[in-house]
Amino acid sequence: MGTDIDGVIESRSADGSWKIEVGLLDLQLGRDYRAWGCLFDVRGMEGVRTLFADRGLPNDVSDPVREMSIDPDSDYQHSHTYATWAEVAAVDWDAPLADGPAFYYAGEWRPGEDGELVLHGIVEAAWGDVLDAAYDTFGDDHPGTPSEWPPGGEVCLDGAVYRPVVLTARMLAPPDEGRWARLWTAMRDLAAEHGDDNVRLVVWFG
Known part of the structure; x- marks a missing residue:
């Protein structure tokens, strides 16, 4: 059985509240297990360090996101996590994610x-x-x-x-091309308007 990603990009307004700016389904990220493992520790490879895993939902997540990402009657939605644009922009995409060459x-x-x-x-x-x-x-x-x-x-x-080869984030989730470039570009553009710490990605899987 496959796994799917869902989530949103949120921005924070001057009053401190967060709102949805972009739904990930609109960006058509599709299934990308290599990238998910690198970014979120979902269906990844053993021995590869991840960037933004196991954080849960932000405490101040917007109510619509909380409602859409948690089904009280099911554990179908899982592995909730998030990252601000400031954190994404600080990633060294060429840093080793493992202590030695990849096995597979x-x-x-x-x-x-x-x-x-x-x-x-x-x-x-x-x-x-x-x-x-x-x-x-x-x-x-x-x-x-x-x-x-x-x-x-x-x-x-x-x-x-x-x-x-020793794996890097650039190999697993290329930031400048394809599907992930669409996501990072959307966050970067919003951050130019709202500030790097006021734009974040919130994701979950099912």
């Missing part, structure tokens, strides 16, 4: 416009074609998961180079 994932490098290899993204490498290529490269008696490849080891496959 490898970085995928491909040639850029100048021919130099550029990190293209991360892929699941503990099974499938990359795993098969790892056995071909390192031998059948060598562990196939990227965190256990030999020092400096890499796998070449279909024009790409795969290497062990």
